[in-house]
Amino acid sequence: MADATLFNPRTYDPAHFDPETRRLLRATVDWFEDRGKRRLIEDYRTRAWLADFLAFSAKEGLFATFLTPASASAAGERDKRWDTARIAALNEIFGFYGLDYWYAWQVTILGLGPVWQSENTTARTRAAELLSQGEVFAFGLSEKAHGADIYSTDMLLEPDGDGGFLASGSKYYIGNGNAAGLVSVFGRRTDVEGPDGYVFFAADSRHPAYHLVKNVVDSSKYVSEFRLENYPVGPDDVLHTGRAAFDAALNTVNVGKFNLCTASVGICEHAMYEAVTHAHHRILYGRPVTAFPHVRRELADAYVRLIGMKLFSDRAVDYFRTAGPDDRRYLLFNPMTKMKVTTEGEKVIDLMWDVIAAKGFEKDTYFSQAATEIRGLPKLEGTVHVNLALILKFMGNHLLAPAEYEPVPTRLDVADDAFLFRQGPARGLGSIRFHDWRAAYDAYAHIPNVARFREQADALCEFVTTAAPDEAQGKDLDFLLAIGQLFALVVYGQLILEQGRLTGIEENVLDELFAVFIRDFSAYAVELHGKDSATAEQQRWALGAVRRPVVDEARSARVWERVEALAGAYEMAP
Numbered sequence: 001m002a003d004a005t006l007f008n009p010r011t012y013d014p015a016h017f018d019p020e021t022r023r024l025l026r027a028t029v030d031w032f033e034d035r036g037k038r039r040l041i042e043d044y045r046t047r048a049w050l051a052d053f054l055a056f057s058a059k060e061g062l063f064a065t066f067l068t069p070a071s072a073s074a075a076g077e078r079d080k081r082w083d084t085a086r087i088a089a090l091n092e093i094f095g096f097y098g099l100d101y102w103y104a105w106q107v108t109i110l111g112l113g114p115v116w117q118s119e120n121t122t123a124r125t126r127a128a129e130l131l132s133q134g135e136v137f138a139f140g141l142s143e144k145a146h147g148a149d150i151y152s153t154d155m156l157l158e159p160d161g162d163g164g165f166l167a168s169g170s171k172y173y174i175g176n177g178n179a180a181g182l183v184s185v186f187g188r189r190t191d192v193e194g195p196d197g198y199v200f201f202a203a204d205s206r207h208p209a210y211h212l213v214k215n216v217v218d219s220s221k222y223v224s225e226f227r228l229e230n231y232p233v234g235p236d237d238v239l240h241t242g243r244a245a246f247d248a249a250l251n252t253v254n255v256g257k258f259n260l261c262t263a264s265v266g267i268c269e270h271a272m273y274e275a276v277t278h279a280h281h282r283i284l285y286g287r288p289v290t291a292f293p294h295v296r297r298e299l300a301d302a303y304v305r306l307i308g309m310k311l312f313s314d315r316a317v318d319y320f321r322t323a324g325p326d327d328r329r330y331l332l333f334n335p336m337t338k339m340k341v342t343t344e345g346e347k348v349i350d351l352m353w354d355v356i357a358a359k360g361f362e363k364d365t366y367f368s369q370a371a372t373e374i375r376g377l378p379k380l381e382g383t384v385h386v387n388l389a390l391i392l393k394f395m396g397n398h399l400l401a402p403a404e405y406e407p408v409p410t411r412l413d414v415a416d417d418a419f420l421f422r423q424g425p426a427r428g429l430g431s432i433r434f435h436d437w438r439a440a441y442d443a444y445a446h447i448p449n450v451a452r453f454r455e456q457a458d459a460l461c462e463f464v465t466t467a468a469p470d471e472a473q474g475k476d477l478d479f480l481l482a483i484g485q486l487f488a489l490v491v492y493g494q495l496i497l498e499q500g501r502l503t504g505i506e507e508n509v510l511d512e513l514f515a516v517f518i519r520d521f522s523a524y525a526v527e528l529h530g531k532d533s534a535t536a537e538q539q540r541w542a543l544g545a546v547r548r549p550v551v552d553e554a555r556s557a558r559v560w561e562r563v564e565a566l567a568g569a570y571e572m573a574p
Contacts, residue, residue, distance in 0.1 A: 003562060009570065009572075017085075021086045024061075050100060050104050061132070068132075074128070083414070096269055114139075127202075133181070138174050144173075156189075164235065165233040166233070167231040184201075199241050210231060211226060253381055254420075257334060262313050264374065267345060268345050270572075277568055299355060311500060332391060388484040392483070393430055443501055448511060449517075469483070522545070526546065
């Protein structure tokens, strides 16, 4: 029984996309498959730069086609657009074969963000030409002393007396900083105080005043430290000034962080094929490893968590593509993809690793690199804690104050997601309204564990209205983050059910998945109960929100059949 929900290069046919998108996605899969597993692993182990892959991308026009908005395309370039659905599909493929490839693409996306938001037509034209030539890009925001704290930048632009600037300072942890044809660099003017002094400008890593210091990680990913010394910045290099530069930084991260979820999905999919195949053919005490009940539970939990990751991410694409000035719901679902999906990916890998044990360390497996690389995604584009705190800003309106919206369809249409580069000021999050989350749960009220999880979601609404944090607790981020985990689960389940409805996912899988969510919610409630600042009322609520999943052995057996069928379903060509 082939599992059509998971990506499998043997059967992959993205027929839901237009012909050129299908061609490029399939060509990318074929390039990796032709390269073979040994070469892929050897390049990873030897930290080889991605020159061959970037040559392939340049030859096929991959980055240029997928990352050039229609507004920056030349006449007749009908296939170029910024289409989040196909970008997500490519994220998954890159994650499936190796996060190093995804990373070069990801930081190119970040580097392009300030350019595509800019009204500097010269810089936009230059960026489009560089993409067509196969160049990569970089995002020069973070610094060694300040991280990504854009209020505190030491990249200084001194007026040169001729209408331009001389930029001096260093940037740290900048992907593609070794090879970028254009680096979007954030800095501040020395002659203007406060936010009005911010500047985003374009630099070239090949310029003599651009000094590459080192790769700060031991990896094929080139995560650079670089230094500018009196780098000349002319009017044609300035992308944004003042508050617009600040907004461009935040809005670029909004676009970029969305790519983390589908990369996590791809990593987990490849690792799952390896893990299930190994466990199923491993004989211990005269039986396959997969005959042991604890192994079946761990692999089944990993499988349904992975399905949940994929369903949520796919549905979030629709809200991203439908976004506009009057519909900014994506600003909740976006940090959810970054925070929740990526941490679920860690759980999926850990569950499988507990089963395959020492096999997960072997150098000829994909799993060994998956176990390492899956850790990075929750830590990129803002930590889990930063994104969880952001999610909390939406809790009251999402749970208690629904608004009316037109239904959002599946967005696989050929369209340019132009709004992502005109998001406007990065403020007003507390005023964003959402459609009623209960509708998604009501549609599946007949599924036992969905109904039981709904009890927990309703209990959270009761908590918000009757036992909400007081003023002191509102300043206790440790306490608030525990509440954020509970809220995130409700949002996560909502979009999973919406996507399940749209795709007709098997209800046994949803029932098993929500059994996992019930356990998760109960664990977070117990954690809240134990917080130092939890009041007696909050402690009572927390224990009252604990639930036991509905057990159904026949359902679990049917889900296990899906997991077992993954054994031998895919192995990368040697």
